[in-house]
Amino acid sequence: MILSPTRRGLIAAISSVALSLALMGGALAQTYTQSPTLDDEVAAGTLPPVAERLPANPFVETMIDGIGTYGGTLRTTILANGDHYNLTRTVANEVLVRWDPTWTSVGPSIAEAFTASEDATTFTFTLREGMKWSDGAPFTVDDIMFWYEDVFMNEALTPSKSPVFVAGGEPVKVTRIDDRTVEFKFSQPYGLFLQQLAYGQGHHPVIYPKHYLSQFHDKYNKDGIPALLAANPAAADWVALFNSKVSLTFQPPFWQNLELPTLNPWVLTIPYADSERVAVTRNPYYWKVDPEGNQLPYIEGIEWAKLDDPQLMVLRMTSGELDFAFRHINNATFRSVLFDGQQQGDYRFVDVKDLPANDAVLMLNLNIADPVKNEIFNDKDFRIALSHAIDRQEIIDLIYVGQGTPAQVAPQPEHELYDERMSKQYTEFDPAKANEILDTIMPNKDAEGYRLGPDGNRFTINFMVADVFGLSYPDVMQLVQGYAKDVGIDIQIRTTDRARLNTMWYANEQEAYIWNCVGGLSEAYTDVRCYMPFLKADIFFATRWSEWYSDRSTGEEPPASVQALMAAYDDVTRAVTDEDRLAKMKTFLSLSADEFFHVGISSPKPKYMMVSNRLRNVVDGIPITGNLWHPAPTLTQWYFAE
Numbered sequence: 001m002i003l004s005p006t007r008r009g010l011i012a013a014i015s016s017v018a019l020s021l022a023l024m025g026g027a028l029a030q031t032y033t034q035s036p037t038l039d040d041e042v043a044a045g046t047l048p049p050v051a052e053r054l055p056a057n058p059f060v061e062t063m064i065d066g067i068g069t070y071g072g073t074l075r076t077t078i079l080a081n082g083d084h085y086n087l088t089r090t091v092a093n094e095v096l097v098r099w100d101p102t103w104t105s106v107g108p109s110i111a112e113a114f115t116a117s118e119d120a121t122t123f124t125f126t127l128r129e130g131m132k133w134s135d136g137a138p139f140t141v142d143d144i145m146f147w148y149e150d151v152f153m154n155e156a157l158t159p160s161k162s163p164v165f166v167a168g169g170e171p172v173k174v175t176r177i178d179d180r181t182v183e184f185k186f187s188q189p190y191g192l193f194l195q196q197l198a199y200g201q202g203h204h205p206v207i208y209p210k211h212y213l214s215q216f217h218d219k220y221n222k223d224g225i226p227a228l229l230a231a232n233p234a235a236a237d238w239v240a241l242f243n244s245k246v247s248l249t250f251q252p253p254f255w256q257n258l259e260l261p262t263l264n265p266w267v268l269t270i271p272y273a274d275s276e277r278v279a280v281t282r283n284p285y286y287w288k289v290d291p292e293g294n295q296l297p298y299i300e301g302i303e304w305a306k307l308d309d310p311q312l313m314v315l316r317m318t319s320g321e322l323d324f325a326f327r328h329i330n331n332a333t334f335r336s337v338l339f340d341g342q343q344q345g346d347y348r349f350v351d352v353k354d355l356p357a358n359d360a361v362l363m364l365n366l367n368i369a370d371p372v373k374n375e376i377f378n379d380k381d382f383r384i385a386l387s388h389a390i391d392r393q394e395i396i397d398l399i400y401v402g403q404g405t406p407a408q409v410a411p412q413p414e415h416e417l418y419d420e421r422m423s424k425q426y427t428e429f430d431p432a433k434a435n436e437i438l439d440t441i442m443p444n445k446d447a448e449g450y451r452l453g454p455d456g457n458r459f460t461i462n463f464m465v466a467d468v469f470g471l472s473y474p475d476v477m478q479l480v481q482g483y484a485k486d487v488g489i490d491i492q493i494r495t496t497d498r499a500r501l502n503t504m505w506y507a508n509e510q511e512a513y514i515w516n517c518v519g520g521l522s523e524a525y526t527d528v529r530c531y532m533p534f535l536k537a538d539i540f541f542a543t544r545w546s547e548w549y550s551d552r553s554t555g556e557e558p559p560a561s562v563q564a565l566m567a568a569y570d571d572v573t574r575a576v577t578d579e580d581r582l583a584k585m586k587t588f589l590s591l592s593a594d595e596f597f598h599v600g601i602s603s604p605k606p607k608y609m610m611v612s613n614r615l616r617n618v619v620d621g622i623p624i625t626g627n628l629w630h631p632a633p634t635l636t637q638w639y640f641a642e
Contacts, residue, residue: 032058032293035070037300038284047284048136050295055128057112058295059288061637064617067290068298068639076324077313080306082466082498084252084272086327088200091280091302092249093632094263095202096125097194103522103623106198110206110263110287120189120576127180132285133261137211141182146210148174150217156239161550162204163535164196168570169552174205189574191581195526200629203249209261216242263287265297265636278304288636298639310467314338317610318345323640326352326609326630332401333472338610345610350618352607355521355625357530358409360395360476360601362386364461364512367544367556372453373461373511376441380596385437387426387599389487394429395479396602399472404602409530410593412520412604417585422593427600434487442488451488460490464513466498473514476601480514505540515539520604523625525572525585531592532565533558541597565591614640 034042034050041047078086098109108114111125131139151157152165165172167186175183186193196202214220216228218238225238235241246260247253254260255272262268265288266280281301288296307313310328317325318341329338330352342348364377376382392406410423442451446458453459461484465477477493484491504510517530517539528534533545540546542562547555549566558566568588575581609631611618617637624630631638 030293032289032295034284034295035282035298035300037070037282041284053132053136053285054289054295055131055287057128059109059112059128061288061290061296063290063637064619064634066617067292067294068617068637069642070294070298070300070639072299072640074299074302074323074635074638075305076302076322077305077307077316078278079310079328079468079498080308082500082502083306083327084255085250085498087255087272087278087304088250089327089629089632090304090635091266091632092203092254092264093200093629094206094265095198095200096206097198097202098633099198106194109198114194116194118576120191120193120574121186123184123193124177125182125184127182128287129180131263131287133209133211133263134267134283134285135209135212135261136285137209137261139206139209139263140179141176142179143208143210144182144205145174145176146214147205147208148172150214150219151208152204157242159551160535160547160554162201163550164193164199164202165204166550167193167573169549171551188570189576191576192526192573199523199526200249200632206263207249207254208246212259212261213242213246216245266302269301270303276306278306286636290637297636299635310334314341317341317347320345320347322610323347323612323615324610324631328469330607330609331469331471332403332605335608346613347610348613349608350611351621352609352630353521353621353623355412355518355523355623356604357411357517357520357524358407358598358600358602359400359404359471359516359604360473360514361409361517361530362463362480362512362514362599362601363539363541364598365508365510365540366542366597367508368511369508370511372455372457372459376453376459377512379441381437382441383596383599384426385434385441385487386484386489387434388428388430388437389434389483389489390480390599390601391429391483392427392601395476398479399475400602400605403605406601407603408596408600409517409519409598410600411524411589415521415524416582417524417589419586419589419593422589425593426596431483431487438487438489445488449488450485450490458490460492462492462494462511464494464496464501464504464510466496466501466513468498469516471516477514505543508540508543510540517598517600518625521625522623525581527625528569528588528592530598531589532569532595532597533562561591561595565595612640616641 032050032054042049095109096111097106097114099106112128113126115124133139161171167190168188170187173185177183218225228241229235232241235244244253245257252272258268258271265283265286267283269281270277270279272278282297313325313329314334314337316322366378368374396404406427407423411417442459444452446452450458463477465473467474481491481493518527519530529539533542533549535546535550544556545558548557568591571584572581572588575584616639619634622630
């Protein structure tokens, strides 16, 4: 059985300063070495020596294979539209505390030490002395307080609070203790906070350099804002101006501002814009070293070619033009071609442990503005009927080459939280049952056999379909469209890309879409965005309810049963002991199964990535999820062997 990290007594394990100090990465080196590419700048006096650029106590990375060598540019790729999330997964995983690369424990990262109170309400973090932003400016608690006071608590900049920093409907209270010490305090126990913070989604407190961003903030530069707006005509006001200079790392603006200081291993040199590529180069102030004192990263830079089609990615990989590829082509469709191309492309396969709860999920917008569709979508029986109408095994056999099993959104079978009912309910292909249910909801049909909604018009669902993750969603939806037609439901496929989907999600304009769902294995406790309305990227089936959950003054109050579900998850987060958390999580998942928000199709399939035969320190079998961004946690130690 795979145990969730919450089952390892994490809170107890970090309840003292001494133990959290012991969790720091590696033994500290006394002398430091830098990449030779920086030698000329140091000699010229334009860059301080490496010992002055590093914090007093740099993070010491544990090597997978051994000490590496400097040099080289990693060649990889992203889709041309809406794939900025892949940039984040590759290089942006710096957080206060982090999961280790094998996802077995949480330890220090940007914070060199941390403590948790016994009741799991108060968490204290000590930053690394002398740590710097990529432009050489000091990184201190003042930067975290700028995020908290001037971004997170500013309603104009953050109208909806990330659930990572909310407990019991109340946002965290952050207090500056001194330049290096900061306290996060919640109004109730939050036993999962450190685990949540360790994900990439926990990056919020450490991406807002006050010395740079305060010039764009009305509080600090009211008199100077008009001139800045005149120089940036696309920004209507100071809020738009500020948001154009920085964003969360999984949003485009973060990858479009060359001037934004960062704590990441590499800094932007070619922005995510209209060019054919995106590029980064090493951050000379990066705060990690290897056990021999060599400043990381080893690789000088990364270039992403922006390609329009996954097939072009396959062609680049098999012709030796890429050093690394993962997203969009690591599926059964391309596996044989990629396997046969290993010698020509000079690369190897590396296993990846994918952790989703389902690979293909039909998501209806339960907060859609259209009153007719809102009524039908929120009828659980309608979702059950749609589920019974789908021949999952045919989809798996035809599209996924027999890989996967019919399943709903649920923890995977090897997880302690697996529940047969949740995973298998309503997965039987039974068009007769589907018709029987639909006849009680929309009994009337038009001349073509399509069902009429309560308003007397044909009931049509417009599904937004993006070809992402290499999961052949357009092909899946073609089959689903046929199954739905057989029971009188008109599904129209609207092909789009992720960029357009992002816009629609945040505006709550999508009717329905197909995506995958996280929460299948290790993150089942901490990433529940598919199990209940939970404000996080990519899963937008009930945005207004999600907003209400994070801030009761916003969004739309959900039905009583959904509020009970949310309260059950609050009980999970308040649990301090492993046993209590397990029991409460099972209760929560049972309630989620009762709600049956989504129509799942297939259990996850084996995943893999391709890496150059020259690359070293690459983890085989690393877990990856929507929150544990990969390969960012280990990429700083990758290197090219001679």
